[in-house]
Structures are given as structure tokens and as C-alpha cells.
Amino acid sequence: MPLNYSKWDRLELSDDSDIEEHPNVDKKSMIRWKQRDIHEKRQARKLKIAKLQTELALNAVLRPRIQAILVGTSEKGVDHFRAVQRRMQEQPSPEKPPTDAPNQPTYDQMLGQLLGDVFLEAAYIADGAVIEDDALVSRLSWHLELLDRRDVEAKKEMEEEEQEQKKRITSEDIHEGWDSSSVVKVKPSPLEDKPKPVKKEAKKVENIEVLNPGASSSTVDPASSDDTDDETDLTLSAAARAFVQIPIGDFEKSYAFIQKDSSVLTEQTHDAILGEAFDAERRGDKALAKRCVHQSLLVNYCRQLGRNGVGLFFQKMISRNPQSIKMFNEDLKSTYARIETRTQQLMAEESQDREQIQLVAEDPNMQIGFNIPDGPPPAELKVEGEGAETLDIEEVRAFLQHKWEIFTSFSSNLQTALKTEKLDEVNKVLGVMKVSEAEKIVELMQEGGMLSFR
Numbered sequence: 001m002p003l004n005y006s007k008w009d010r011l012e013l014s015d016d017s018d019i020e021e022h023p024n025v026d027k028k029s030m031i032r033w034k035q036r037d038i039h040e041k042r043q044a045r046k047l048k049i050a051k052l053q054t055e056l057a058l059n060a061v062l063r064p065r066i067q068a069i070l071v072g073t074s075e076k077g078v079d080h081f082r083a084v085q086r087r088m089q090e091q092p093s094p095e096k097p098p099t100d101a102p103n104q105p106t107y108d109q110m111l112g113q114l115l116g117d118v119f120l121e122a123a124y125i126a127d128g129a130v131i132e133d134d135a136l137v138s139r140l141s142w143h144l145e146l147l148d149r150r151d152v153e154a155k156k157e158m159e160e161e162e163q164e165q166k167k168r169i170t171s172e173d174i175h176e177g178w179d180s181s182s183v184v185k186v187k188p189s190p191l192e193d194k195p196k197p198v199k200k201e202a203k204k205v206e207n208i209e210v211l212n213p214g215a216s217s218s219t220v221d222p223a224s225s226d227d228t229d230d231e232t233d234l235t236l237s238a239a240a241r242a243f244v245q246i247p248i249g250d251f252e253k254s255y256a257f258i259q260k261d262s263s264v265l266t267e268q269t270h271d272a273i274l275g276e277a278f279d280a281e282r283r284g285d286k287a288l289a290k291r292c293v294h295q296s297l298l299v300n301y302c303r304q305l306g307r308n309g310v311g312l313f314f315q316k317m318i319s320r321n322p323q324s325i326k327m328f329n330e331d332l333k334s335t336y337a338r339i340e341t342r343t344q345q346l347m348a349e350e351s352q353d354r355e356q357i358q359l360v361a362e363d364p365n366m367q368i369g370f371n372i373p374d375g376p377p378p379a380e381l382k383v384e385g386e387g388a389e390t391l392d393i394e395e396v397r398a399f400l401q402h403k404w405e406i407f408t409s410f411s412s413n414l415q416t417a418l419k420t421e422k423l424d425e426v427n428k429v430l431g432v433m434k435v436s437e438a439e440k441i442v443e444l445m446q447e448g449g450m451l452s453f454r
Contacts, residue, residue: 045161052158058097059151065111066147070140077133081119088112090338114143116304123324124312130323234275239263244273248294248332255314258302270299274339281343293336297328356431357438359423361453369452370421376404399449406448414441418450 072080088108096106122135236244243264246253258265277292302310316324361368377400381393407415417425430438445451 042165045165049158049161049165052154052161054097054099055154056151056158059147059154061097061107062110063144063147065107066114066140066144069111069115070137070144073133073140074137078131078136081115081136085112085115085119086334088115113304118143120305120309123327124309126323234268234272236272236276237263237269240269240272243269244276244288244292244295246291246295248291251298251314251317254295254298255318258298258310265299265302267303270296270303273299277336277339278343281339282347286340289339290332290336293339294332297331297335301328357433357435357442358427358430359442359451367454368423369454370418370426371450371452372418372421373400373404373407373448377401403448403450406444407450409444410441 069081069084072084088111092106092108092112094106095108096104118136118139119131121139122131125135126132239261243254243257246257263269273292273296277289277296280286280288280292301313305313313324317328359368377397381397381400407418410418411429414426414429417429420426430441433441
């Protein structure tokens with residue numbers, strides 16, 4: 001039976017079997033260059049296949065969602081389209097691609113960006129008129145067709161890379177079969193006192209140099225386009241703080257500011273301004289909160305329109321285009337209303353859920369009173385009453401001094417509440433303290449003998 005050795009034709013070797021070196025270049029250098037070239041091309045091919053697989057998986061998730069929005073918009077019009085946009089802004093789903101990339105956007109964030117682009121494209125087509133349902137459907141269909149064409153291209157590229165990968169046999173394709181081994185332990189001869197030492201041969205390890213060391217990592221996430229792993233800082237920058245001071249509706253001043261300093265047109269600035277809106281609403285500064293919402297919307301619109309659309313957007317706002325002004329004011333009103341409502345809910349939840357320490361008698365027939373010192377113990381201390389003769393006057397003096405020191409260590413508002421000798425007043429002060437602080441205060445009251453139960 002003839003043997004078939006054709007499979008070894010695909011074996012890719014990085015030795016010196018097929019290298020013809022240049023007369024002026026030594027053979028060892030040529031071998032190293034050949035090895036490096038093989039490893040780099042192999043790694044680049046693996047990374048490209050992984051990237052294409054990730055892209056196809058992402059498109060498979062987004063496609064049916066875009067199709068559902070397209071069907072809903074074609075049936076119900078622009079109202080359905082805007083409702084989907086509001087849902088993604090107010091109740092975004094945390095579902096996102098299964099990657100370890102920092103700041104990995106969710107599916108709703110990707111779709112929200114796409115819908116924002118589609119709406120602005122339709123608004124540009126309308127040129128100030130009412131946005132037609134057909135324009136939204138047309139733009140959605142165009143983006144869906146673009147996604148389908150990209151899928152075809154990606155699949156073709158992946159097939160070509162996989163075919164190229166299969167042309168060569170590498171160490172990764174070699175799998176061991178049913179290997180077995182056994183070791184026969186030889187008992188030392190009784191004539192030998194000690195086993196003879198075995199000399200270990202030093203193994204020579206060869207390191208392969210590569211041009212791009214970072215490409216040797218096993219996994220590269222195509223979605224990790226951000227160049228930082230730090231957590232997002234939501235502190236307002238000096239430029240953003242000045243930007244939110246611009247009055248509401250003063251689009252000319254806002255446009256001039258952006259032209260002079262475009263650093264505010266970032267996602268980080270947008271989030272920081274919205275965070276400042278929440279803080280201002282909690283403080284009761286509604287004017288600042290509304291300005292922050294107004295300016296955050298301007299940043300969001302400019303980011304969605306891109307560099308070429310910022311001028312056109314502000315041109316319509318400055319010229320007071322009725323449709324553009326109406327749409328912007330509706331967004332401003334709805335966004336601020338959400339912040340106002342959510343802030344009230346959070347403050348109510350905090351007041352209800354916050355733990356408090358309160359002095360309450362276990363027995364309803366028992367009353368809690370307070371024994372508050374009038375001052376430090378006098379120089380001449382006299383103890384009268386039953387059992388007074390058994391007390392050590394110096395121990396009593398030390399106790400009264402310690403009691404006074406505890407009382408004076410309390411805050412002024414707690415001292416004032418204790419002097420009223422009213423349980424409700426003392427509980428009010430304890431109620432605004434942290435639990436750990438209030439517990440410590442009650443322990444000190446008991447230590448100083450300031451609590452009485454009657």
C-alpha cells in the first residue's frame with residue numbers, strides 16, 4: 001500500500017531548510033527574520049479572524065432590533081420612533097456584548113447613537129419642515145442595507161483568512177494520541193551506600209523576537225477603542241463650569257463659546273453637566289439645574305451631528321427656526337422634568353431608608369429622663385442621704401468631673417436639647433446623626449449617668 005505524504009506539504013517550518021541568505025547577511029540573522037515573519041503573520045491572521053467574528057456577532061444582535069424599529073416606524077410613524085428613543089434614554093438596558101473592554105457600550109447605547117443620527121438626517125432632509133415618516137423609514141432602511149452589505153464583506157474576509165490559515169500546519173494543529181509511559185524503579189544495590197548524582201544538562205532556550213510585542217496577546221478586543229482604563233471623572237472642568245453659566249436660550253453665546261473652546265463637546269463633559277444638574281436640583285438651585293440641562297442638550301446635539309453639522313444646527317437655533325426651537329424646548333422640558341422627579345424620589349427614599357438611633361422605652365409605662373450636670377464638681381463636695389457614709393468622696397468627685405467632661409464634649413445643639421430635658425428634642429438631634437455617631441453618644445450618656453428611667 002503506497003503511503004501518502006501530501007499532508008506534510010502544508011507543514012510550515014521556521015528553520016533554515018529553505019532560506020537562501022544574502023552574501024552580506026549571516027545565516028542566523030536570516031533565520032531569525034524568517035521566524036519572526038512567520039509568527040507575526042500567523043498572529044495577525046488570528047486577531048483579524050477574532051475581530052470579524054466579534055463584528056458578525058454584534059451585527060446579529062443589532063439587526064433584528066433595527067428591523068423591529070423600522071417596522072414600528074413604518075406603521076406608527078415618528079411618534080413610535082421618538083418613543084423608542086425616549087425609552088433608551090430613560091430606561092436603558094444594561095445588556096452589552098460579552099467583552100472585557102473598559103467602558104464597553106451597551107446595545108441600547110449603540111442603537112441610541114444610530115437613531116440619533118437617523119433623526120438628524122431626516123431633520124436635515126426636512127430642512128425646517130415637519131419630519132416625514134417616510135424620511136425616517138428611508139434612512140433606517142439605508143442603514144439596515146449598509147449593515148447587510150458589511151456582513152457579506154466580513155464573512156468573505158473571514159473565509160479567506162480561515163482558508164489561508166488552513167494552508168499551513170502549525171504546532172497548534174498537533175494533538176497527542178494515546179501515549180503511555182511507565183517508569184521502572186531500580187532498587188539500589190546493597191553494595192552502594194549512596195546513589196550516584198545525576199548531572200543535569202543545561203537546556204538552551206531560544207527567544208523569538210517580534211516586531212510588535214503587543215500583538216502576541218491571546219485576545220484583542222476590537223471594541224476596546226478607548227485609550228484609558230480610568231473611571232470616568234464627573235467633576236466639572238473650568239470650561240464646563242463657565243459653559244453652564246450661559247443663560248438659557250442664548251444660542252449665539254453658546255455657539256461662540258464652542259467655537260473658541262470645543263473641549264466641552266465630549267461625553268465626559270455631557271455626563272458631568274448632567275451630574276451637576278442633579279446636585280443643583282438637590283440643593284434647590286433650580287435655575288442652575290435648568291441651565292445645566294439646557295447646555296447638556298446642546299453638547300449632545302453637537303456630538304450627534306458631528307463637526308460638519310454643528311454650524312447648521314446653531315444657524316437654525318439662532319435664526320429661531322420654529323420646528324427646531326419647538327423640538328429642542330420639548331427635549332429641555334422633558335429632560336428637566338425627569339431630573340426633577342427622580343431627585344424628589346431619591347430624597348424621599350433617603351429620608352425613609354436612612355437608619356436612625358432613637359431613645360425609646362421598652363415599657364410603655366416607663367419614662368426616660370435626663371440628669372444633666374450644672375457644672376464641674378465644687379471644691380467643697382458634700383454627699384448627703386442614705387448610704388452617704390459608705391461612699392468615698394474622692395471617687396464621687398472623679399465621677400462628677402468625668403460626667404461634666406462628657407457633657408461638654410457633646411455638640412452645642414445636643415447640649416441645648418439635653419438641657420430642655422425633653423425626649424423629643426434629644427431624639428431630633430440623634431435622628432440627624434450617623435448611626436455610629438448616635439450609638440457612641442448614647443453610650444457616653446449611660447457612662448455619665450445622664451439617662452434616668454422612671
